[in-house]
Amino acid sequence: MIAVSIIISIPDGATELRGVFDPSQTVLDVLETCAHGPNALRTPHYRHSCHHGSCGTCGAIINGKEALMCLTRIADLCEQGSQECRIELKPIHGASSIASLSVAPHPKLAYLPQQASYLRHVIDTSSELFKLDRCIECGLCLSACPVDEPFMGPAALAAMDSERESNPAAGPAMLTLAAGPDGANACRRHIACSRVCPQGVQPARRIQRLVLALQTNRNDQLR
Amino acid sequence: MSARLSAHVGARVCILGGGGTGIALAWDLALRGIFVTLVEKGEFTSGTTGRHHGQLHCGARYARGDVAIARECMEESSLLKRLVPQTIENNGGLFLALDDEEASGTDEFIAACHAATIPARELSVADALKLEPAANPHAVRAVWVPDASFDAYRLPASFLAGARALGARLLNFTRVVGVEIAQGKVRGVRVLHADGREECIPCDAAVNAGGVWAAEIGALAGVHIPVSPAPGALVAIKGRAAQLVLSRLAPPGDGDILVPQRELNIIGSTQRMASGSGPFFPTAEEIIFLRERAAQLVPALATAPLHAAWAAARPLSGTANTLSDGRKASRNFTVLDHGSEGLRGFFSITGGKATVLRAMAEKAADAVCAYMGTDSPCQSARIKPPSWRALFAPLEAMRVEDFNTVGGDV
Numbered sequence: 001m002i003a004v005s006i007i008i009s010i011p012d013g014a015t016e017l018r019g020v021f022d023p024s025q026t027v028l029d030v031l032e033t034c035a036h037g038p039n040a041l042r043t044p045h046y047r048h049s050c051h052h053g054s055c056g057t058c059g060a061i062i063n064g065k066e067a068l069m070c071l072t073r074i075a076d077l078c079e080q081g082s083q084e085c086r087i088e089l090k091p092i093h094g095a096s097s098i099a100s101l102s103v104a105p106h107p108k109l110a111y112l113p114q115q116a117s118y119l120r121h122v123i124d125t126s127s128e129l130f131k132l133d134r135c136i137e138c139g140l141c142l143s144a145c146p147v148d149e150p151f152m153g154p155a156a157l158a159a160m161d162s163e164r165e166s167n168p169a170a171g172p173a174m175l176t177l178a179a180g181p182d183g184a185n186a187c188r189r190h191i192a193c194s195r196v197c198p199q200g201v202q203p204a205r206r207i208q209r210l211v212l213a214l215q216t217n218r219n220d221q222l223r
Numbered sequence: 224m225s226a227r228l229s230a231h232v233g234a235r236v237c238i239l240g241g242g243g244t245g246i247a248l249a250w251d252l253a254l255r256g257i258f259v260t261l262v263e264k265g266e267f268t269s270g271t272t273g274r275h276h277g278q279l280h281c282g283a284r285y286a287r288g289d290v291a292i293a294r295e296c297m298e299e300s301s302l303l304k305r306l307v308p309q310t311i312e313n314n315g316g317l318f319l320a321l322d323d324e325e326a327s328g329t330d331e332f333i334a335a336c337h338a339a340t341i342p343a344r345e346l347s348v349a350d351a352l353k354l355e356p357a358a359n360p361h362a363v364r365a366v367w368v369p370d371a372s373f374d375a376y377r378l379p380a381s382f383l384a385g386a387r388a389l390g391a392r393l394l395n396f397t398r399v400v401g402v403e404i405a406q407g408k409v410r411g412v413r414v415l416h417a418d419g420r421e422e423c424i425p426c427d428a429a430v431n432a433g434g435v436w437a438a439e440i441g442a443l444a445g446v447h448i449p450v451s452p453a454p455g456a457l458v459a460i461k462g463r464a465a466q467l468v469l470s471r472l473a474p475p476g477d478g479d480i481l482v483p484q485r486e487l488n489i490i491g492s493t494q495r496m497a498s499g500s501g502p503f504f505p506t507a508e509e510i511i512f513l514r515e516r517a518a519q520l521v522p523a524l525a526t527a528p529l530h531a532a533w534a535a536a537r538p539l540s541g542t543a544n545t546l547s548d549g550r551k552a553s554r555n556f557t558v559l560d561h562g563s564e565g566l567r568g569f570f571s572i573t574g575g576k577a578t579v580l581r582a583m584a585e586k587a588a589d590a591v592c593a594y595m596g597t598d599s600p601c602q603s604a605r606i607k608p609p610s611w612r613a614l615f616a617p618l619e620a621m622r623v624e625d626f627n628t629v630g631g632d633v
């Protein structure tokens with residue numbers, strides 16, 4: 001067991017929650033325990049749903065880095081054998097605040113193409129088995145991305161490329177969406193998105209695939 | 224095909240609790256032209272709803288126990304596959320008998336499925352292994368059923384997006400703190416917003432969809448609701464070892480379901496009784512137990528890395544109650560009309576499972592509409608909600624005319 005001190009910093013000030021936890025418990029478990037204890041009304045609001053990295057609601061900036069609270073264990077943040085574990089939580093960047101850690105979904109998720117399928121072939125494009133897309137629309141890549149020019153951001157572009165790959169018929173429509181001035185070409189290749197993505201979507205790589213495809217299209221038109 | 228929607232009928236309903244049940248009810252009532260306010264103390268689906276396995280039950284699991292529940296699961300799962308296909312991995316499921324004792328129930332199991340309209344069919348073990356190469360090669364018998372897995376969050380979120388598009392007021396991070404009553408009738412619901420503001424929301428009827436918290440919400444209105452929490456542990460294993468929903472061909476028990484989803488295999492669950500409403504966490508023993516049981520179905524799971532372990536509480540209805548339509552509850556959910564206890568316009572909906580969320584909503588909405596004297600019919604079995612992604616877009620971007628029906632005429 002380890003003493004945990006969670007400091008929630010928001011622009012309005014900071015709140016500290018303390019308790020003793022099993023290091024295999026997650027940051028979300030700590031918040032849940034505080035929310036049900038005697039300090040229930042002092043526990044700040046936070047988003048959560050699935051508790052296993054599937055819904056994408058529980059993102060936060062944990063000790064300076066975007067991560068999901070439900071998949072970040074106390075042991076991941078503090079050295080083994082240390083007396084006390086100090087964890088700083090901040091809401092993700094760019095989303096509008098509801099109260100403390102809870103934010104509305106990141107506004108750039110609105111660029112996710114609603115007509116694109118969320119189902120992917122399990123094995124290859126000919127398989128009849130499907131699985132849900134890797135991207136859980138958590139917006140962590142959007143929070144980490146430092147580009148300030150108008151940019152639709154990594155999540156939507158990654159979705160467009162995934163759709164192009166698994167459903168070739170949708171390719172031209174997806175490329176058209178990605179071709180605008182705030183699309184793939186606005187990427188500055190910081191790769192912050194791929195570093196924080198909890199699902200291994202590798203948005204930076206997908207954006208580069210779009211950039212190349214757009215380039216090839218242009219070359220074809222010039223020829 | 225585009226759908227024709229009911230005009231506003233000038234009635235207001237507050238729904239207390241924004242899990243799958245409350246959300247489906249918001250959509251169903253909004254489609255009937257009723258002005259809905261949905262109140263949820265945390266994020267929507269932060270109760271039990273987001274945390275279940277995500278098994279879209281075709282009903283086979285319940286076929287030997289209760290044919291009515293099984294048939295209802297079959298009907299509702301087929302309907303959801305058409306209404307919200309983008310949130311469902313419709314890959315089918317296998318029931319496997321791992322020893323002769325389990326195998327001895329196979330014929331009875333298949334007959335029970337057929338009685339509940341579930342198209343179960345026996346496969347040779349070799350054919351089953353072709354469909355699901357990760358399954359235990361020592362299985363003795365195998366039966367295919369139309370089980371599926373779904374996104375526990377995005378399926379209800381699609382209904383939430385639909386309710387929003389129809390003008391429902393959606394209040395998350397808002398806690399119900401009181402129920403206003405005058406002359407034995409519900410007049411409004413008192414809520415506490417995230418910023419500390421209190422508000423009284425006037426309404427003509429209120430529905431308690433509080434899941435394991437239904438008793439606490441009922442107490443605010445002075446009614447007793449026999450619901451108790453039964454927490455269970457779940458485990459997610461990294462990787463997509465299995466592709467189909469896998470179950471044991473034994474009567475339902477602990478650790479006998481494996482639900483593939485996205486890049487994970489989810490194993491569940493255990494069940495224990497508890498007092499209080501949480502928080503619940505899995506114990507180390509439960510995690511080991513679930514992993515061992517799952518490895519019997521899919522040997523590769525014995526060594527695959529653990530992704531997450533968590534717990535969720537089942538809202539078990541305490542006593543058998545009469546349904547609002549007067550029949551004895553052979554369904555697994557109950558709509559309580561508290562009018563009989565002297566509080567008119569207050570309803571509770573308890574029990575059930577995520578697979579039948581729409582059916583629960585339909586029954587509750589029928590009861591509420593009958594009370595309010597509104598006769599607009601149920602449309603939620605016909606009209607497809609928009610994508611959950613509509614929740615990310617500004618409200619103005621939503622066009623209600625875009626709603627489609629599931630085939631057939633309007």
Ligand SMILES: Cc1cc2nc3c(=O)[nH]c(=O)nc-3n(C[C@H](O)[C@H](O)[C@H](O)COP(=O)(O)OP(=O)(O)OC[C@H]3O[C@@H](n4cnc5c(N)ncnc54)[C@H](O)[C@@H]3O)c2cc1C
Pocket residue numbers: 239240241242243244245262263264265267268269270271272273274275276277278279280397398399400432433434435436439440453454455456457491492534535536537538574575576577578579
């Ligand atoms: C371990 C486990 C596994 C399961 N697996 C499956 C499965 O595979 N398939 C399936 O179909 N079903 C499954 N179920 C069943 C299913 O999860 C539940 O039946 C369903 O999610 C219940 O939804 P609900 O909306 O009724 O309750 P909840 O989701 O709990 O919603 C109630 C809501 O009320 C809110 N609330 C409480 N008090 C207040 C208040 N004062 N003010 C405002 N809001 C309040 C809560 O925050 C909560 O969000 C499983 C259940 C468990 C426990």
Ligand code: SF4
Pocket residue numbers: 134135136137138139140141142154155158193196197198199200201202203
């Ligand atoms: S690409 Fe990764 S980080 Fe970005 S929204 Fe999707 S899952 Fe989250």
Ligand code: FES
Pocket residue numbers: 047048049050051052053054055056057058059068069070071
């Ligand atoms: S709670 Fe769903 S991703 Fe963390």
